[in-house]
Amino acid sequence: MLDGLGMLLGGITHFLTPLSLFNIAWATLLGIVIGALPGLTATMGVALLVTLTYKMAPDQAILCLMCIYSGAIYGGSRTAILLAIPGTPASAATTLDGHPLALQGRAGLAMGLATTSSALGTVIGIFALALIAPLLAEAALKFGSYEFFWLALFGVVISGQLTAMDDPLKGYIAGILGLMVAMVGMETLHAHQRFTFGIPALGGGVDLIPAMVGAFGFAEILGVIKRTAQARIVSSSEDRVVPKLSEILKYWKTTMRSGVIGTFVGIVPGVGEDVGAWASYAAAKRVSKEAHLFGKGSQEGLIAAETGNSAVVPGAMIPTLTLALPGSAAAAVLIAAMFIHGIRPGPLLMTESPDVLYQIVAILLFSTLAILVFGLTLTKPLLTVLSVPRERLMAVVYVLCVVGSFAITQRMFDIYVMVAFGIVGFILREMKYPMAPLVLGIILGDLLDLNLRRGLMLTNGDPTPFFTRPISAVICLIIVLTILMSIPAISMRVRALFDTRRAGIDR
Amino acid sequence: MTDQIEEPAGGEAPAMIKADLLTSLVFIVLSASMLYGSWTMDRLANRRINPMTVPGLVPGLLSLALLICAIALMVRSVRTPSVGGWLDLGAAVTSQAARRAGMVLFLALVYTLGLVGLVPFWLATGIFVLAFILVFEVWLAAPRRTLRQSLPWAIGLAVATAAIVTFVFERAFLVRLP
CATH class of the missing domain: 1.20.890 (cAMP-dependent Protein Kinase, Chain A)
Incomplete structure (x- = not known):
């Protein structure tokens, strides 16, 4: 316990340098802008920015990516409140009460409450991350191939189930497609090339970053430009932005409950911030004394949604760091970025480099502070950002997609992968297939394949331990x-x- | 596409049901091909590996799982009533929204597969941004802007993007560009 506190203090002081504070400031602000712009999601932002952090020191690179991630999840609330369009899918539930509040002339209060709720949600998640992650990592040391095989399968199945609530079949299909993509290239048990069709570039398999940039970047551009309707900004932000303490504390039970729900949703592999927000919103509505106000500008509903989605961010880092199972789509990109920078998430993380966990806790604390400062002060400049025509924005975003997929391995092949995943991702989205299980499948495919066959090798082909342990x-x-x-x-x-x-x- | 595939209360839109039927057929072909590929994959018998650890095991199991899901999707689509589904699907594919998405794809492919590598990256980027903005503000927009309104913005943004991307990535972050 004391060791943990010491390492947490070490993590905080590690980032108390001018360079780190500068990186926290610009990355969080960029994250908020990315989240606020409709069509740019947190996952897309993190995937595109991996390129920029490529030459940075590992701790600074992870710092920037984490700040962009948490900033973007918060930033989506701006658009949800002022435009009634969720800036990111995570803010869809925020729209229900945030926009009616804006229409009632209380846009400032809604933005203020969204800011404080996001901060509180992240803080609750941070506590869970600091407490649960070391315990889970210790427990995971006892896991063998059998458990890791089932965990990988569990991640894909549960993600397929929860991200496509109306139609789990499509969620499962998306997950299987992702796992199939992971089967391309050299397998690690016997070093045999699978489904490469004589193309040398396929030997190393499909890289996650170009695939993610395609599925979350290019596919999003196609989807955004396809629509012609432009939303109108509610300009009644003349009221106060900083909420009173009584307004924040009035719904403390909702805040706590939503924080816990969000954190739990984050821990479940591949289930992202949108599910965290919806689950928290539904739970708040079920037990609220003011349930009739939900959907008509309820402050409690807004608090529940924003606390819930923000708590997912630290929650998602728990399986990401301790089991290398991404807790959300953006966390999947973070895993890829960690590997690029020589950090190996998984059960051995607490043994090999325990300081990484506490540095991430510290990063989340700093980004929460930055969100509070930017969220409560930069109301007008963020309004200007929202008025950028999306035709102009998307042209630039596509250029970043091309650069982002090329820069890491410097192969034109990765650009083609990005384009292919963009087209397939767009078609699948139009047909209501969720993207999270697909991405989870790509990242967990190797884990599933290797551990199933390694387990069978250890038992000389007997599958019994998979069911009896x-x-x-x-x-x-x-x-x-x-x-x-x-x-x-x-x-x-x-x-x-x-x-x-x-x-x-x-x- | 989904602009036309709106979901009616209480169930899937007829166009979506037909689209599901088509995709289920694609998935059946994909899973059958992968199953065949897994079955005929080298079993490394010369290396005397355990037959339960052959490289084709997991791809084979996955293709079987996809086959089952695809058949379930097909059966569901066939059983669900969808009057006028094919017509709606055709209308969705040929709609203005689909045209806009198709144009994005065309511009992106010309930029990625044609211009990048053929001309310097900054020039390719400038041309792409200029064309993209003009196409979607002057031609395929509703309401349309005039060329005079859009052109200064398009040129400015094209030059700025080409310059900033090249400078930031190549000089500041030392990342090579295509």
Whole structure:
């Protein structure tokens, strides 16, 4: 415990340098702008900026990327409140109450509450990160190939299920497609080339960064330009932006609950900030005394959504750092960036470089402070950013997509990968396939493949330990139940069974 | 595309159901090809590896999983009533929105596959940004802007993007450009 506190203090002092503070300031501000601009998402921002941090020292590079990530998740609330368009998918729930508040002439209050809620949500998540991550990393040291195989599968299945709530089948298909992409290139157990069709560039497999830039960057450009409607900014931001302490504390229970829900959602692999916001919003509405106000400008609803989505960011870092399972799509890019900079996330992180965890905790604390300062002071300049015509913006973003996918390995092939993933990603999005399971599949494919076959090699081909080891058995059971419950015929029968039982008890 | 594929209350739009049917067929072909590729993949028998650890094992299992999901999607699409679905889907594919997306794709492909590598990167970037802004502000916009309104902005942004991207990436961050 004391060791942890010491390392946390070490992490904080490590970044108390002019260069670090400068990086925190510009990266958080850039993140807020990226999040505020409709069509630019947190994942896209982080993926594009990996290139810029390529030549930086590892700690400064991760600092910049983390600040962009948390800044972008917050920045989306601006657009949600003023334009009724979520700047990032994470802010979709914010739109429901944030925009009605703006229409009532309380845009300033809505922006202020969104800022303080985001900060509080991140702080709750940071506590969980500092407390849970070391414990999880220690527990993960006992995991073998069997457990890691099931964890990888669990990540893809649960992400497929939760990111496509209306249609889990499409979520599963997206996840399988991602896993299939990961099968291309040299496999690591026997060093055999798979599905390379004699193309040398495919030997190393499909790189995550160009794939992510395509799926989240180019696909987004196609989607944004496709629409012709331009939203109108609600210009009634004359009221105060800094909320009163009583307004923040009035809904402290909602803040705490949403923070915990957001953190938990973040811990679940591949389930991002949007699910965190919706889950927190739904929970707040269910227990609120003012449920009738939700959707009509409820401050409680706004607080729930913003606390929930921001708490996902530190929550997502828990599996990312301790198990190398990305907690969200943006965290998947962070894993790739960490590998580029020589940091190996996973169970050995706490043994090899425990300071990294506490440095990330410190980074999140600093970025939260920066969000508070920028969010409460830069109201007018951020309004100007929102009025940039998207045709002009998207042209520049595509140039960054090209540079971003080329710069890391300096191969034209990666640009073609970006374009291909952009086209496929756009078509899949139009058909309502979620992108998060696809990305998770690409990053977890190798883990799944290697651990399944390594486990089978250790047992001489006997699959029994995959089902009999306690942790493996539990994860396997959860996966089976998740898949079974997503089949409409089965879930309806189970629900009917419970209803009949409940009716019997009531009688 | 989805501008036309609006979801009616209580279920999927007919166009989406037909689109699902088409994609399920694509996934069936993809999974069958991958299954064949996995089955015929070298089993490294000369290296005497355990047959349960052959390189084709996981791709084979994945293609089977995709095949099952694709068949479920196809059956669901066939069973769900979707009157006028093909017509709606056709209208969506030929809509103004699809035309705009198609134009983005065209410009992006010309820039990426044609200009980059053929002319210096800064020039390719300038041409792309200029063309992109003019096409989507003057031609495919609603309401349209006049060439006189858009051209100064387009030229300014083209020059600025070409200069800033080249300077920031090549000089400040020492990243090579295509």
